[in-house]
Amino acid sequence: MLAYLVRRLILAVLTMWAVSVLSFVVIQLPPGDYITSYIAQMSSSGSFVSEQEANALRQQYGLDQPQYIQYIRWMKMVVHGNFGMALEYGRPVAEVIGDRIYLTMVVSVAAIIFTWCAALPIGVYSAVRQYSFGDYVATFIGFIGLAIPSFMLALILMYFGFTLFNANIGGLFSDEFAEASWSLAKLWDLTKHLPLPAVILGLAGTAQLIRIMRANLLDELGKPYVVTARARGLSEARLIIKYPVRVALNPFASTIGYLLPYVVSGSIIVSLVLSLPTVGPLLLKSLVAQDMFLAGTIVLLLGVMTVIGTFLSDLLLMWIDPRIRFEGKQ
Amino acid sequence: MTGPAGRPAPLIDEEATPATSVAEERISVATQWQLMWWRFKKHRLAMASTVVVLLFYVVVIFADFLAYSNPLASEAQRSLLPPQRIHWFDEGRFSPHVYGFTGMRDPNTFKRVYTPDVNKKIPVRFFVRGFEYRPFGLIPMSLHLIGVEGAIPEESLFLLGTDEQGRDLWSRLMYGTQTSLIIGLVGVSLSLLLGVFLGGISGLYGGILDTVIQRVIEILRSIPTIPLWMGLAAALPNDWSVTQVYFAITIIISLIGWTELARVVRGRFLSLRQEDFVMAAELCGCGQMRIIFTHLVPSFLSHIIAATTLAVPAMIISETSLSFLGLGLRPPAISWGVLLQQAQNIQALAISPWLLIPSIPVTIVILAFNFMGDGLRDAADPYGH
């Protein structure tokens, strides 16, 4: 068990490092550097930056150094919680991002919870009542999630919401709470607005998971221990849930690790369509404006939060499957 | 009557009838591909989906012919026209036509509102001469499937309406389909190359190389990649030509899908390596190359085909998403994502819902590829059952 934990921890740390490198690449990718954008910004507002001043600034920010030194400098900044300045807003990046990163994770986790709650019973039912009407309905729901990219689904739902109910179904907060500080009431408002984005985001993953659950369960249903359980006199419903579902749950649980990055990715685009106050719209704007510190930091934070989430899910997996606990013992 | 007990049984019983039927004979001598085909045929949904996919690629090839209006010709006067219905009979005779529009300003919104004018009957013909195009960049042609003879901008055919700049949506959809599906195909091919190469090395040679590649794949899978690709796409210089952007986007989306394919390939190689027939080939003295191409490849080829087919929807979704965000293909390029970008504004969408129509082919194609891939995957291992 310890070996498993250590392995996952090392992988997590490695991944976070990879994320930081990739985020740095994102920052450095566009032609020109921070100072070029700064000069462009200054000149658009009327001020003029001379060549000398530019070079002095470059030296000050260490932008004349080789890439890996710049990376180390940036990492040092990041570790101290200093993410740089957001050009367009003229404020520190951390301030601009603010709550958005947490809201992104909240929406993503809500989507995953929905996915689980939907896929598990539907998958089990599909496998146990193969080829029944309910099976086909379930498969159909799954296919909607599969075939329609989440942002398109969001668009379509917004359209119907607007034309049929004259309601704007976007956003995570009602108007009164949008700018308010956190309180229990605001939390409740958030919860009321969560279901729709969660369903839209989660539907795509639901299809996947239903298939996985159905396939795994079908595999397990034919195995001898299920027959033995029946031969011992257990009722059908009870034995199915206690035995094959439990075993089929393992590969199911390990999918969280890959579901989280997928959902976080999807939330970027969906939050644009639904105007959610998450990191998505901010990222797009910063990329278009070439505000690289902001963009790079968002990428970094998204990656780090995802890795942490995945690691937590690994712990969950360990708790579910006793076989992992015994790994290496015999 | 007692029987002759203790008589030794003859080793060959001539009077016994063979139990194998004709069907069994056929099965036992069929090649791997024939078996796959038979299994695939049974999967009716997959067969239907394959037909759908082929139809879409017919559109890809004949996009110019199927379109009737220059997709780039914008005409402010025709902005946001609703779709027209084709009326097939005119007073009893077969004479397909559409109604022209009269426009007025809505006194409330000050927007131009168009209503079909029953008096303006515009005849619709098949196999019409229209704008010029060059299929495959070769000889110029101007024949189109459907259209209006000698169309003037105000009195023309708009099967699916027009967008904000007055461009005909049907024609743009034809070209959009062409672009999106070609990018999807090329993207998946690049992914496949990358995936087979890296997955193959990983599975075949094992060791450090395998560990490194595996870790890289795991890391890529466990981080949200859309922000990365967005960053990459946003970094493309603004002054790149449409074609350059086209290629760059294709490469970017191929980077999205290779990890899955590499995993499948690696898994296959790993399990095949243990198979007895590989050891037998080695013992016969076969060289590495021969083992790989003659023995291993045919065994996993079918799985690779299935995995590749299943990877195409991801490519299409990626390109559509990126273009929708404005980070992918740039105008004047046309793809499904570019078309859907017009639908981003909910107020505009409420008035002109036909702007959402491109979402229909996207959905259909994704479903079709998924079913097709499912069928291929089920049929991929004809000896499995």
Added chain:
Amino acid sequence: MSASAPILSVRDLKTYFFPDEGIVKAVDGASFDLLPQTTLGIVGESGCGKSVTARSILRIVERPGRIVGGTILLQKNGSQVDLAQLDPSSPEMRQVRGGEIGLVFQEPMTSFSPVHTIGNQIIETIRLHHPVSKQEARERAIAAFGSVGIPKPERRIDEFAFELSGGLRQRAMIAMALSCGPRILIADEPTTALDVTTQAQILDLLRSLQEREGMTIILITHNLGVVAEMCDTVVVMYLGRVVEEGSVDAIFHNAKHPYTQALLRSIPSIRSIARTELPTIAGSIPHPYNRPAGCPFYPRCPDFKPGVCDKAEPGLTVLGDGQAVSCFLYERT
């Protein structure tokens, strides 16, 4: 109630499977009696319907199969219950499973859930059939483990199946099947997956259990050696039908059916002449969708009588002394 009344009586059992490709008549008219405190062996090649018979008795035949005819009469509390008529998911049938009839499988590893301790599973079974507390059930489970010869049962009970060796697992399986005190134990190839030494131990265990508890055992196997060692009566099955039945002595020394004779001939013997070919049975088992009409064995039978054996199915002819055979050679016209 006389001691020679059968505790279980199977009459003309028919269990068919209905997959898309056609009908498979897995059991096609099997009949036999099980006398209390004896061991009945069901022998035959793979695919002859032995396992399906066992599952039919317990009504756990999986879709697309089901019992289409026949009766399975179980002596219970002084009266007879036809198991074939009960609803498979009814509480009555579930009480029979484990409570009246226990089942032991061939694969002890896969017969236990990989994610639950064996104690969990055996305690669950006990509490299902008897209203006892968890503590009491645990003690009974430990006692059951002890009675099958598992050392340190109070520790083993909290272990997982993968932590035990093959022989211990099979003992645990037997303990679980017996934990609720069933009168009949069906053992489906209990020793096939074990090495010879462990095999002998398990057989010893079964025999001692029978003596101690007065149990009745149905032993399903394709191994004639095990049959000779363990069984009192033998039922020989081929393609879903009983072709011969009788006491173990009668079968081994005085086999009547050509199939039984061929089976016995094919056992390698220490007394056979060196350097002679081992006799085999000609042909192979027909494809389930291609059953021959008439007697199922006729395509491979050395005593095949054309016009008779391929026209009708032979009935069970009783030959006296509990021996019966299903063959036209013995049919009294």
